[in-house]
Amino acid sequence: MTQVEQLTVGVLALQGAFSEHIQLLRKAAVTLNAGGATAQWKFTEVRTAEELASCDALIVPGGESTAISLVAARNGLLDNLRDFVKVKRKPTWGTCAGLILLAESANRTKKGGQELIGGLDVRVNRNHFGRQTESFTTNIELPFLSSLPEGNIPYHAIFIRAPVVEKILPHVEGIQTKEAERDDTVVAPSLQPEEQVPRDLINTEVEVMASLIRTEKHPGTVQPNETSSGGDIIAVRQGNCFGTSFHPELTDDPRIHVWWLQEILQTLHK
Numbered sequence: 001m002t003q004v005e006q007l008t009v010g011v012l013a014l015q016g017a018f019s020e021h022i023q024l025l026r027k028a029a030v031t032l033n034a035g036g037a038t039a040q041w042k043f044t045e046v047r048t049a050e051e052l053a054s055c056d057a058l059i060v061p062g063g064e065s066t067a068i069s070l071v072a073a074r075n076g077l078l079d080n081l082r083d084f085v086k087v088k089r090k091p092t093w094g095t096c097a098g099l100i101l102l103a104e105s106a107n108r109t110k111k112g113g114q115e116l117i118g119g120l121d122v123r124v125n126r127n128h129f130g131r132q133t134e135s136f137t138t139n140i141e142l143p144f145l146s147s148l149p150e151g152n153i154p155y156h157a158i159f160i161r162a163p164v165v166e167k168i169l170p171h172v173e174g175i176q177t178k179e180a181e182r183d184d185t186v187v188a189p190s191l192q193p194e195e196q197v198p199r200d201l202i203n204t205e206v207e208v209m210a211s212l213i214r215t216e217k218h219p220g221t222v223q224p225n226e227t228s229s230g231g232d233i234i235a236v237r238q239g240n241c242f243g244t245s246f247h248p249e250l251t252d253d254p255r256i257h258v259w260w261l262q263e264i265l266q267t268l269h270k
């Protein structure tokens with residue numbers, strides 16, 4: 001009998017919707033293993049460098065990116081997270097605040113209050129749709145789910161003070177050379193030369209996985225932006241990193257978690 005591999009997926013548990021992710025990951029693993037055992041999955045909350053080191057993959061949840069980055073900095077975890085994502089290049093998924101933290105650049109940040117992990121060559125615009133009261137839910141098409149059972153059923157996406165990807169950046173090692181074009185833009189720090197990963201290992205450009213085309217009027221005002229003609233970019237993937245503007249963890253629909261666990265298996269077996 002072939003040995004089933006053991007994989008540990010961590011959820012950064014400093015602030016935000018981490019326990020919801022763990023519950024949905026458990027549900028996703030049951031779904032995935034029902035189609036034939038894939039792996040023995042362990043899902044765990046991550047608060048320390050030791051816990052992070054035990055993980056094969058990581059979710060950075062929704063919540064408040066400023067709070068998550070402050071606590072991570074206080075716990076001395078930011079550099080470990082950067083190493084996990086950008087040097088070890090382990091599969092990492094950020095939802096909402098997590099997408100902001102995985103971006104190489106973010107606009108509308110609080111003065112002096114935000115550090116980024118980086119990993120996705122994008123610039124996000126925080127709170128793109130407005131304040132809490134302008135949060136909304138909507139059914140969207142997620143073409144990347146189409147290979148899953150029931151993958152073509154629209155996905156009920158929850159946007160809470162959500163960011164969007166407003167620009168795909170050219171990949172440059174040494175992020176300081178990237179634009180910080182406004183007073184409220186922050187960028188992720190550059191890798192040290194000895195940490196730089198050869199370009200062919202990064203291997204992919206940013207891939208737009210989903211856009212939101214707002215056909216009906218939502219309460220929030222939409223800022224004009226560079227992607228408005230094709231809709232707002234709300235899901236991207238690049239190499240080991242995946243990010244979504246919305247909160248799959250606040251639904252009971254495990255399809256994106258199932259898809260992402262499959263991605264982990266594929267990445268690890270490449």
Ligand SMILES: NC(=O)CC[C@H](N)C(=O)O
Nearest residue numbers: 062063064065096097161
């Ligand atoms: N729901 C969320 O995760 C909101 C993200 C929040 N606007 C931030 O900047 O962190």
